[in-house]
Amino acid sequence: MENQRPDVPVEELRAAAGDAPAAHGAIGDFHAEYSADSPDPERLQAHARRLQGFSEIAGPFERWWLSPNVQAFVSELNATGI
DSSP: OOSOOOOOOHHHHHHHHTTOHHHHHHHHHHHHHHHSSSOOHHHHHHHHHHHHTOHHHHHHHHHHHTSHHHHHHHHHHHHHTO
8 A cells, every 4th residue: 555554643532632531442443453554444434423423532643633634534535445
């Protein structure tokens, strides 16, 4: 894959999530899919939408998710159909 997979800022997201167990679960689900050998683009998008629904982590997540490097990686996943 041409674009390297940018690291998910898991620690920053977990700190922002505080003591919200559902947000921590969503972070874990997203990270597991994103870190898979062959992430499924549709599941990845679904997990991203779920994370964006948590006000505590929406800001830090979107800053990372919408960065050019991450979007290039996701676009390549979609283009190659991995």
